[in-house]
Amino acid sequence: MKNTFKKLMPYALTGVISGATVFGASHYISSEKNGEDFSYFTTASNNASFAGIGSAVGDDFVKASKTTVPAVVTIKNYQDRAASQRMPETDMFDFFFGPQGGNQQRQQQPPKNMPSGLGSGVIISPDGYIISNNHVVAGANKLEVVLSNKKTYIATLIGTDPNTDISLLKIEEKGLPYLNFANSDLTEVGQWVLAVGNPLGLNSTVTAGIISAKGRSIDILSQQSRTPIESFIQTDAAINPGNSGGALVNVNGDLIGINTAIQSKTGYYEGYGFAVPSNLARKIVEDIKKFGLVQRGFLGVGSLDLSNEMQVAAYNQREKKNLKAGDGIYVTEITKKSGAEDAGIQPGDIITKIDNTDISGFSDLSLAIGSRRPGDKVAVTYTRNGKVNNVNVTLKDLKGGTSSRSKDDLTVTEKIGSEFEPLSERVKTDYGLESGVIAKNVTEGSEMDKIGVVDNYIVMEINGKPVNSQKDVEKILNNYKGNVQVKYVDAYGRITTRGFKLQ
The missing domain is CATH 2.30.42.10 (PDZ domain)
Structure with a gap:
């Protein structure tokens, strides 16, 4: 178990990933109703109509449910028991779900031949590609996929990205029901959405709610990644352990997000669920399919989120500055030979837009840049001494390259x-x-x-x-x-x- 896990205190988490691999026989009952499952989901056509806002009742929910449910699967995560038992007994359960009543006794490993965890996934192509969360498949030496019609397959893990908590699997089958990715940028706060997955072992569960907010960061992926990208869609559609990797869709059944985390003191639904936007998820799986690994471009700046008043106050005290909290990203340093340095961006500049999209805080910046590849050009708007400036920046990888790399290049x-x-x-x-x-x-x-x-x-x-x-x-x-x-x-x-x- 990593040192970061050891440092976590059970009550310190406010954002907890909702469908992680869970160790403990008590969390897997033979009926699978209490198994921790990880949900997956996909989206439909890239057409602006999918993002329309409207009153959704009755037949609207029925149509979306009929479209989505057949494309959402259960994923069973089987792990090496000996390896699991060698791990120090840190609170991995609490890491993903938060404290469960505070005084529950740590449970033993599931019996042999039973999964260490359950989850959900979404079929995104008729030939068997499935998207889910990274934490759903973590540590598995066998992944079993169960369709809504109860057919079972052994899946191949194609690749994962801890930075976004996305994974890609494949089963060998043709003619499968699937969802296409929709344009999550066109979603709006207040829009009706459905969450489809397998919470708490209850297969093919559909819950309804609205988009509560966009661009949310709950600082959960930093526990499993050094360079996380968090710009979640927040929803009040009920999400519980098992929904992770599942579908967040609009009333037309179009995929707009991948259910990933909840914010809860108990580990169960308290009104806050978070999904990876479909545009980002699609970019990740496209990279994995084409290159075998994720292509990620970097701007090359150290930054301070001006929208975070506590961070600004701490920075002012530490650096003897007098910055005011507000919208934008304050540049604290520039990486040598980076795209930002090449474009003339300097410490003290405040980034306000990327490609004419407003950058209110770090979650906006991480999504705007994290969804691009090395070699991509972005238009950056920043202020310097009160003057607005516009420059084009060519993004680079961490080694300063501007070309895509395959596994053979590593x-x-x-x-x-x-x-x-x-x-x-x-x-x-x-x-x-x-x-x-x-x-x-x-x-x-x-x-x-x-x-x-x-x-x-x-x-x-x-x-x-x-x-x-x-x-x-x-x-x-x-x-x-x-x-x-x-x-x-x-x-x-x-x-x-x-x-x-x-x-």
Whole structure:
């Protein structure tokens, strides 16, 4: 379990992901009514008509339900029991759902051959592509998909993106019912919506509500990603554990969002649900299908959200400034050789628009930039000393590149999701080791993460060969395809060997 999980206090969370993988037999009953399931959803045609606002009653809800329900599936997450039992007993349940009554006893692992968690997903193509949340599929060594007609398939995990909490799966079938993505930018606050998924094991559940707000950030994805993108659609349609990955649709049955999180003190519905906008979700799955990984462009600025009064007050006190809270993003620093530096943006500038879209706070900026790829150009409006300026910025990746990259273009450390530092002689002596490197910057959802390696674990051998530097790791795995065995020492001094497959 990652250090970030260990630091979480059960009552400190206000935003909790609603359909995460949950460990505990008491959360999975043979009827599956209490299983924690993860919901998925997709959208319909890219036509402005899908976003129309209107009174939706009776037949309107019936039509949308009939369109959506057949395309929403149940996902069963099966995990390695031995690996799960090795994890420290931190409050993963509380991390995703919040405290459940405060005094509930931690439950044991589900029985063998039963899923560690349940969730939902949405079929987005007739040939079996399914979108869901990253946290729905996290840690799985087998994913089972159950359609609304009870047909069952073993799914292949195509890819995930912890930054947006989106995942893409595929089952081998043709002629499936599916939803197309709609244009979430055209949705409006007050618009009727339906949430479709499998909350609390209750399959094919439809709830109704309205869009309560747009561009919400609840600071939940920062627990699983270093560069999260949060600009949620907020709804009061009832969402509970199991709706995650499920569909948020309008009255025409068009997909406008992926249900992802709730804000709750109990872990159950209290009136606040959050969905990833369909435009962002579509970009993520398109990248995964085409490139095998997400292409993300960066502006290259350090920023202060002026709409957050507490952040502004803290910044003023720390930096001896006198900034006023309001709309916009205050630039605190510029990344070297970034698109922002190339365009002449400077610390002290206030970004107010991207492509003529108002930027009120960081959630607006993260969505506007996070939905673009390296090499894309964006029009940035900013103020400097009270004067409005407009520049075009070419976005770059974290390495300063402007081209799309496939998996074949990645370095070894990028492919396996970890960097490495040499062990000191003192550590070798303390642990009685002849070789080893320290894992650093382990990426959430990466191959190293999946086998249980986190920051500061010691990797002793890879494929039976001792490693003493990052170059040793790269030499062993460069151009390698096939099964990889990693021998490592965890924080408790236990030696474990686990593997993954590089393709």
